[in-house]
Amino acid sequence: MAAPQLQLPPDYYLTHFRDLLAVLHSRYHSVLLPQHLQLIETFQQLPITAQRQWVRLLNRKGLVFALKDVEYVEVPDQAAAVAKLLQAGLLDKPSSDEDLADWLQRANKEHLLALVELASGAANPALPLLKKSSTKPQIQQYIEQHQLLTPASIQLWSEQHGELVALRAQTELQYLYFLYFGRFETSLTAFTLRDLGILPGSGFKQEFQARYTDRDQALAAFAYARLKPELQSLQQGWKSLDLLAQEAALRQWQQQMLEWPEPLDERTRLQREALCTALGRLTEKLLTHASADVALVDDAHRQRAALTQLAIGFYQQSASYPASERLLRLYYANRSDPQMAEALQQQLQQMLENPSCDDELWFARDFASRKLQQKPTSDLTDFLRSAATITLDELYLGQTERGAVHFYRQQGYQAFHAENELWLSLFGLLLWQPLFESEQSAIYNEFERRPRDLSSGEFYRRQQPLIEQQLALLADPAVAVKQLLKTYSAQFQKANAVFSWHPDLATMLPLLVHGAPAGVLAKIIRQMTQDFRRCSSGFPDLLLARESAAGTPEIQLVELKAVGDSLRRNQLTRLMSLRELGFAVSLMQVQWWQSPDRVYVVIDVETTGGKAENDRITDIAAYKVQYGDIIDEFSSLVNPQRRIPYFIQKLTGITNDMVASAPLFSEIAAKLTEFIGDSIFVAHNVNFDYGFVRAELGRCGYPLQLPKFCTVVQMRRAYPGLASYSLGKLAQQFDIPLHNHHRAAADARATVELLKLIQAKTVVGVVEPEAMADEVLEAHR
Numbered sequence: 001m002a003a004p005q006l007q008l009p010p011d012y013y014l015t016h017f018r019d020l021l022a023v024l025h026s027r028y029h030s031v032l033l034p035q036h037l038q039l040i041e042t043f044q045q046l047p048i049t050a051q052r053q054w055v056r057l058l059n060r061k062g063l064v065f066a067l068k069d070v071e072y073v074e075v076p077d078q079a080a081a082v083a084k085l086l087q088a089g090l091l092d093k094p095s096s097d098e099d100l101a102d103w104l105q106r107a108n109k110e111h112l113l114a115l116v117e118l119a120s121g122a123a124n125p126a127l128p129l130l131k132k133s134s135t136k137p138q139i140q141q142y143i144e145q146h147q148l149l150t151p152a153s154i155q156l157w158s159e160q161h162g163e164l165v166a167l168r169a170q171t172e173l174q175y176l177y178f179l180y181f182g183r184f185e186t187s188l189t190a191f192t193l194r195d196l197g198i199l200p201g202s203g204f205k206q207e208f209q210a211r212y213t214d215r216d217q218a219l220a221a222f223a224y225a226r227l228k229p230e231l232q233s234l235q236q237g238w239k240s241l242d243l244l245a246q247e248a249a250l251r252q253w254q255q256q257m258l259e260w261p262e263p264l265d266e267r268t269r270l271q272r273e274a275l276c277t278a279l280g281r282l283t284e285k286l287l288t289h290a291s292a293d294v295a296l297v298d299d300a301h302r303q304r305a306a307l308t309q310l311a312i313g314f315y316q317q318s319a320s321y322p323a324s325e326r327l328l329r330l331y332y333a334n335r336s337d338p339q340m341a342e343a344l345q346q347q348l349q350q351m352l353e354n355p356s357c358d359d360e361l362w363f364a365r366d367f368a369s370r371k372l373q374q375k376p377t378s379d380l381t382d383f384l385r386s387a388a389t390i391t392l393d394e395l396y397l398g399q400t401e402r403g404a405v406h407f408y409r410q411q412g413y414q415a416f417h418a419e420n421e422l423w424l425s426l427f428g429l430l431l432w433q434p435l436f437e438s439e440q441s442a443i444y445n446e447f448e449r450r451p452r453d454l455s456s457g458e459f460y461r462r463q464q465p466l467i468e469q470q471l472a473l474l475a476d477p478a479v480a481v482k483q484l485l486k487t488y489s490a491q492f493q494k495a496n497a498v499f500s501w502h503p504d505l506a507t508m509l510p511l512l513v514h515g516a517p518a519g520v521l522a523k524i525i526r527q528m529t530q531d532f533r534r535c536s537s538g539f540p541d542l543l544l545a546r547e548s549a550a551g552t553p554e555i556q557l558v559e560l561k562a563v564g565d566s567l568r569r570n571q572l573t574r575l576m577s578l579r580e581l582g583f584a585v586s587l588m589q590v591q592w593w594q595s596p597d598r599v600y601v602v603i604d605v606e607t608t609g610g611k612a613e614n615d616r617i618t619d620i621a622a623y624k625v626q627y628g629d630i631i632d633e634f635s636s637l638v639n640p641q642r643r644i645p646y647f648i649q650k651l652t653g654i655t656n657d658m659v660a661s662a663p664l665f666s667e668i669a670a671k672l673t674e675f676i677g678d679s680i681f682v683a684h685n686v687n688f689d690y691g692f693v694r695a696e697l698g699r700c701g702y703p704l705q706l707p708k709f710c711t712v713v714q715m716r717r718a719y720p721g722l723a724s725y726s727l728g729k730l731a732q733q734f735d736i737p738l739h740n741h742h743r744a745a746a747d748a749r750a751t752v753e754l755l756k757l758i759q760a761k762t763v764v765g766v767v768e769p770e771a772m773a774d775e776v777l778e779a780h781r
Contacts, residue, residue, distance in 0.1 A: 011074065014048075016191040017055045020180060027210045028179045031218040039172045042088050049075050050084040054091070057167060059187050063102040064094045066162045082165060094158075094166040095151040103164070104140055104149055112139040115157050119148035175222050180445060182211055182452050184225040190447050200495070204436040204443055211444040211452070217264040224263070224271040231278055238282065246286045250310060253279055257317070266456035270533070273318035280314035280326055283307060308334060320356035321534075325363055332371060348372075357534045359573045387561070387587040394592040395680055395707040400562045401541050404590070408544055414511065414553075416504050418543040424499035424536060426509060426521070427528050429487045430470050430480070434463040435498060449497035460529040467529055471522040474513070481510045511545045515555030517582035524581070538574035540585060557583055562590040600625040600709065601679040602755060604748035605689050606652045608640050612691040616640035617665060618654050620693070621744035622675060623752050625682075628759065630752060634675045635745045637662035652742045669700035679706065684727045684751045686710035711754040718761035730754060 009015075021040055024032070032040075043051060053075045057065060067078060075081050085091040094103060107115070113132060116139065120127045130142050143149050158164040177185040193199035212218035234249055241249065257276075263269040287307040290300075312330055315323040328351065331344035351364035396403025401417040408415035416422075428435060435441060435451055440463050442451035453459045460467060473480045485506060493501055502508070513521065527535045540557040548554045559575055561567060567587075579585040603622045609615035621635035637654070639662045649655050672693075683689035686708045694704040712725050722733060727750060731738040736753045740746035 011052065012195075013055045013059050013188070014052050016188050017051075017058070020176070020188065024176050024179060027208075028212070028218075031179065031210075031212050031215040033215070033219075036172050036175060039169050039176075042090065046084055046088060046090075047081070049077060050081040050088075053078065053081040054085055057091075057165075058173070059189070059192075061187075062106050063170070064099050064106075064164055064166045066164055068162045086165075090168055091165045092168050093151075094154050094164050096166070099166045100149050100151070100154060102166075103154060104143060109136045109139065111157075111161065112136065112143065114161060115153060116143060116148060118156050118160070119143075119150075119153040120146070174226070175219075178222045178225055179211060179218065182444060182448070184229055194447070199447065203446075203494070204449075204496075205441065208444050208446075209439075214264065216261075217268075220261040220264050221268045221271075223261050224268050224275070227260075227275055228271070231275055235278070235282070238285070243286065243290055246282075247290075247307070250279065250283055250286065254310065254313065266458050267453065270456055273320060273323065276314045276317035277323045277326070280311045280318075280323060283311035283314060284326070284330075287311060321360035321363070324351055324356065324360055328364070328367060332367075357531060358577055359534060359570055362573045362576060363569065387589045389591055390560070390588040391591050391593050393598070393707075394594050395598075395709065397592060399707070400560050400590055404542060404558070404560055404588070408542070408558075412546065414507075414545040416508050416543045417541060418502075418508060418539070419541050420537050420539050421500060421502050422505075422508050422512060422543060423524070423528075423539050425502060425505050426484070426512065427525055427536070428496065428498040429484050429491075429509070430473070430525060431467060431529070432487050432491060434459075434466045434470070436496065438463060438466060440466075449495060454498075455533045457530050459532070460526070467526075471525060474522045474525075475519075477514045481513050484509050484513070508543055511553045511555055512543065515545060515553040520581045520583070534570070538568070538570035538572075540575060540578070555584070557585045559585070559587045560590055561587065596627065598626070599631075599677075599679045600682045600755060601676050602682040602748050602752045603676075603689050603693065604683060604744045604751060605692050606648075606654060606742065606744050607692055608642060608644050608648060610688075612695040615692075616642060617692055617696055618644060618659055619652070619744040620668075620672070621748040622672070623748055624675070624679065625752055625755060628756050632675070634672065635748075636668055638665050638668070639663065653740075654743070665696045666700045669697055669702055673697060673702045673704075676704075676706070680709050681706040682709040682711065682751065682755055684711045684747070684754065686712075709755075711751055711758065714758045715754060718758050727751065727754075 021043070025040060029037075043054070046054070052072065053070075056072055056075075057070060060070070067082065071078055082091060094100065104112075113130075116130055120130075127146055130139065134142070154164065174184065174186065177188075181190070190199060212221070231253075234253075238246065260272065263272050287304060290303055290307060308330060312327060315327045315330070318324075324347065328344065328347050331340050331347055334340040335344055348364060348368060351360050352368065355361035355364065390404060390407065392400070392403040392407055396406070401419075405415045405417055435454075436443065442453040442459070442462070443449075444452065451459055453462065473483055488506055488509070524535075540559040542558040542560065544556040544558060545553045557575075557578060559567075559571065575585050575587065601622050601624050603620070605617045606619035607615050607617050617638045618640050619635075619637050622633065623630050624632040637659050639659045641664065644654060644656055644659070681690055681693075687710070690704075690706075690708055697704050715722075715725055715730060723729070727747060728738065728741055730736070731741075731750050731753075734753070734757060736750050738746060738750045
């Protein structure tokens with residue numbers, strides 16, 4: 001049965017648009033230009049049916065629409081409404097390059113072929129033949145290559161296939177959206193998502209101030225907001241361009257930069273820097289490819305030099321990291337040029353004496369020692385070489401942090417996968433009021449879940465007294481913890497875009513506050529308020545805690561690196577900074593082993609269907625296995641409280657009569673949970689059985705989170721090349737008894753034999769737990 005469709009109230013879209021205009025007119029009147037005020041007035045003077053038609057079009061994707069596709073019940077006379085919109089200049093016939101590109105992108109294959117037929121016949125009958133079997137992208141390419149899409153051809157198509165209209169006043173409308181949302185938007189989808197419950201309002205504030213009160217500041221910010229999607233479009237299509245087209249595009253951006261407005265606020269300045277840095281990186285990509293293509297121009301050396309200067313020019317427009325790093329590397333690569341060598345020294349001195357952030361300072365120090373003082377290895381290499389090794393059970397492959405937490409808890413630690421979330425939560429809970437509730441909080445509408453000035457230093461500058469008042473609480477850990485837990489209780493699970501509600505947060509926060517070196521947390525949080533963009537990430541994976549002799553927690557921070565992982569620059573910076581601040585910080589390299597002491601629970605279930613969220617278990621069997629021997633077993637039929645489909649009865653032999661007197665799953669859940677314990681969950685196609693058992697236990701209030709071992713996957717690895725890896729075929733292949741296939745006990749017992757076969761093929765490396773513990777503890781001393 002199909003879900004009932006949501007019935008939207010009459011004039012739903014129109015009401016939202018009118019509300020938006022009312023907010024803009026009252027709150028942002030001072031930053032509106034005459035054309036924006038004219039747009040609002042023009043719309044308000046339209047008949048209501050014309051308003052409805054235009055607003056419905058605004059909430060659809062695209063610019064060009066066939067009128068027959070946009071008919072609405074609330075617009076009974078579409079022709080009259082469209083006539084009014086054409087007269088008001090809010091609609092027009094498709095004619096601009098943007099209109100044509102939009103139609104070409106969104107037209108279906110049938111419409112494209114119709115255009116080709118009309119345009120080729122009228123313009124050039126000698127055009128090469130286009131096969132009707134061509135794909136849509138091939139037809140689009142054909143139309144572009146032969147320039148078949150013109151205002152005249154689209155008008156001809158419109159006359160024969162249905163009238164087309166194009167939206168107008170889009171730049172003015174986008175500015176209005178920008179003032180309200182603070183970012184580049186093309187529709188009011190957020191309101192619809194709110195009303196559907198998908199994107200509920202934040203609920204932080206009821207009264208909002210204007211995002212901008214200075215018109216020039218607002219216009220400059222809007223100009224850079226519009227540039228971002230343009231650059232993203234270039235980045236997405238970069239590989240499809242040849243080298244000459246790539247250079248031409250970058251030269252065009254270079255010329256456009258001359259017309260960019262001066263940023264008048266910190267957020268806009270950072271947006272400009274990000275654009276320039278991205279353009280520099282694209283230029284370096286081109287430089288790399290052009291250097292390999294000596295036939296690109298007659299003088300390849302001159303071409304490389306020109307592209308190098310182009311990249312440098314982009315980076316010089318950004319005063320901070322990471323553009324500063326790219327500049328330094330380019331100067332160093334071209335240091336044979338005296339001017340480049342001089343620029344190298346000046347840039348390095350600037351980064352060492354006045355760094356824009358810790359990342360820049362650590363990079364500059366490392367660069368100076370390696371490149372200029374001939375230090376043989378980098379700080380990163382030295383740090384990696386200093387790492388000890390932690391050996392984890394290979395069942396945690398892909399779940400490294402979870403495996404490490406389990407290991408450290410076995411050694412007597414309180415251990416948590418904390419990463420950035422712990423520090424973000426400390427930041428968010430300590431500064432909840434200035435972030436979300438104060439009058440100065442830069443939250444400007446109901447959809448924003450974090451202050452808009454958080455990415456710049458404006459957050460700290462605007463609310464310094466209140467922020468410092470909160471930071472002072474950290475001087476007394478007991479007072480700070482009391483306040484943090486009070487805020488935690490009051491705001492628990494309130495959605496925000498600063499931190500998420502970690503399940504162990506209420507336990508981790510007191511450990512961190514009491515165990516941190518004196519005065520250090522206030523310094524870290526202050527740095528986050530001043531440069532949240534750079535200082536809110538890169539924190540170590542794990543928080544470890546043990547009680548000291550004095551009864552206070554001793555904490556350690558651990559970063560894990562498994563095979564294939566890389567240590568990013570911001571992670572290295574954070575680890576070294578935390579170590580300098582007095583934290584016990586370790587980098588642990590992870591290696592894998594297989595423990596011979598593992599306890600496995602091999603499980604099979606039979607069910608009423610294939611979906612764990614809807615269907616139920618009818619039969620379950622479990623065997624506990626250690627050292628290859630079955631040491632315990634559990635089995636039961638289960639009353640699914642619904643009829644078993646006939647075809648499943650035929651498959652399994654389990655009938656409705658057989659389960660009628662069987663226990664409900666809720667009646668065996670406690671015993672099954674105790675039986676499973678913390679074993680390894682084994683099954684043939686493990687996600688199926690695990691999903692059903694977890695769903696059934698979850699309904700009874702028993703969470704299930706265990707390592708999984710799939711005998712299908714492991715048999716493929718241990719015995720590759722077999723014709724089939726189904727349980728029945730494998731049982732035949734390896735002479736495993738399977739007398740009652742598709743009953744849980746029989747299938748689980750056969751799966752036990754598969755587990756033995758897999759273990760026989762697996763090389764087991766044994767590391768004594770005591771040796772591992774000594775190694776880890778030594779690394780922390």
